[in-house]
């Protein structure tokens with residue numbers, strides 16, 4: 057096998073830590089770069105941790121001087137839609153300037169391959185039921201806009217410097233690998249599945265459904281949930297893809313099936329074996345009514361084959377994680 061040395065930026069975070077597990081399990085050499093602002097030192101279980109910040113080019117330079125990487129996987133980002141609307145500068149700084157600094161370090165050190173964590177938020181409000189890569193990109197929040205700007209830079213970098221890149225636009229990342237000691241662990245949790253499971257576990261405030269007056273079959277928003285391990289698989293396949301393909305490429309990653317917020321709550325109730333209390337709250341700014349992926353292109357060109365195609369096992373893996381979290385799991389704010 058062709059062993060690769062991979063730098064995982066943001067490897068102490070949710071998706072990045074699952075990426076490290078996948079690469080190490082497949083014989084690659086992992087180095088994690090993270091500023092630990094939202095990531096966890098204890099989630100860095102595979103490979104060395106370099107504490108550095110993409111907004112501090114000197115710390116990046118030191119990381120790239122340590123060894124020669126074959127490729128970079130870039131998961132560092134601010135990723136909360138609501139916060140991006142109230143604090144847009146933070147989002148453009150972290151997601152655009154931070155990415156530019158990383159690209160510049162890669163250029164100087166002649167690292168020519170990048171896999172980028174992008175998002176369905178680049179599409180904005182969908183004009184078709186199922187979103188493929190040809191769907192127009194009109195982000196409706198600064199988070200999506202910042203990721204799209206980064207994608208645009210990769211296209212320019214391909215022309216100017218020969219950078220090879222793959223942007224993977226995840227729909228809704230979910231699930232965990234509790235058997236490997238990793239899962240979603242945000243101090244300020246905004247995502248639906250962890251919030252549903254927390255409502256099942258605690259007697260705290262009930263889960264809020266953000267809007268039940270959308271033009272969907274039950275009035276709540278529809279999303280396409282994809283297991284974080286399947287996302288990791290796609291990133292690894294993207295590395296192989298770049299061996300054969302120049303230029304900047306983008307792929308959508310989802311299971312191709314949408315579930316409403318109410319359907320997620322009811323699937324979670326079956327997994328945990330009890331009803332989950334909820335209340336209806338106003339819509340959350342920046343939420344499109346429905347986001348469902350076509351991942352045909354990833355299946356055909358990357359050879360991606362998601363293993364977690366049903367919602368219940370995805371939720372069940374998250375449940376095993378949340379019901380018995382590690383000691384370093386953050387207390388919720």
Ligand code: UDP
Nearest residue numbers: 246247248251264265266277279317340343
């Ligand atoms: N959502 C909700 N209550 C919550 C968290 C999320 O109703 O406590 C809704 C949210 O409005 C969206 C869907 O669940 O329609 C998925 O939100 P999430 O934050 O998990 O992911 P996003 O689609 O924003 O990336």
